[in-house]
Amino acid sequence: MDAVTPKTDEQLIAEFQAGDEQGFVELVNRYKDRLVNFVYRFLNDMTDAEDLVQETFLKVYQKKHAYREIAKFSTWIYTIAGNLARSELRKRKRRKTYTMSSLSYDDNEFTPVDHGKDTEGIVFNSYAGEEIMKAINQLPEPFKTITILRDIQELSYEDISTILDIPMGTVKSRVNRARLKLQETLSYLRE
């Protein structure tokens, strides 16, 4: 009897490209939580994060034939979600009528975490969780993205290099600098 091995992402997208929508459903179930975790760290709003992830899946649905098996499906979908998140942040920045720069010791804007819109179970009970999210939000954009991809999503350097379209050496050095900056910020927050 054959052991049932789960299909790879690439097999599922190939099935979907061939017209089997079950492949798409399976990919949604595999990636929805991972992507919401990824996008939420940028937007700090659960409703917006879910909307954006749904938009990501709609793009996958519409542009399924744009995927070629030269890259991993995961890097493709993270790239789409990351681009949408960045574009949403740009829109927000334009809309923003005030900054809370006085709360930031750096020149970076501090985005308050909106716990009011959090769904149950998302609110970080531990002070450490809140503290670290605050520190991540204070990181400049490239460092924030790289921290989320590497330390929260735990993607490989190779995948991050593909998603962000930067050399692997740059990824490694940015990860290191981001961690040092986080450590610095956390020391500051503790004082």
Added chain:
Amino acid sequence: MQNNECIYICEQFTEYHENSLLPELKAKVDAHLTVCSPCQAIYQELAQVIQKLHSLPTINTNPEFNDQLLSKLRDLQAESTWSRIYKSSYMRVASYAVAAGFIVAVGLNVWIDPISPINQGRVSSFAGTQKPNAINEETLASQTDSVVGNSSDSLELSPGTISSGSSTLQLVNDTQ
């Protein structure tokens, strides 16, 4: 950070922590950390930061996520069907033809039948100087008299009297 060597060592911390440094470089970092307490403190804090990052709670999507996505997909499909129809060159040409036909029809209507509802209040040169259906008051009065058969029933005015048919009323001037 103390000096250039400290900066260099700190740059290796991520790979050092992930145990992916070349053995010679790893030995160099080990050696530095044993003698440099500020770098040692930074490294310890960094290790804690990494641990905290990895232990952040996982967020789950709400249970309606798939239903909401399905509904958006249906909207998208309905929208794309209409936009496909609209975008097809055949439909575009057809809609332009219908629009042009409508404009020509309206134009012809105004040209041929100036009394049409859309042309009320305007008199075309083709209508002549008199409206064909306009009622001539004089004609109507004479027609009415002839139908009644009493041409003398009309009021006649002469100085000092008003006569109507068989009766005459004389006006008396009190001032005289």
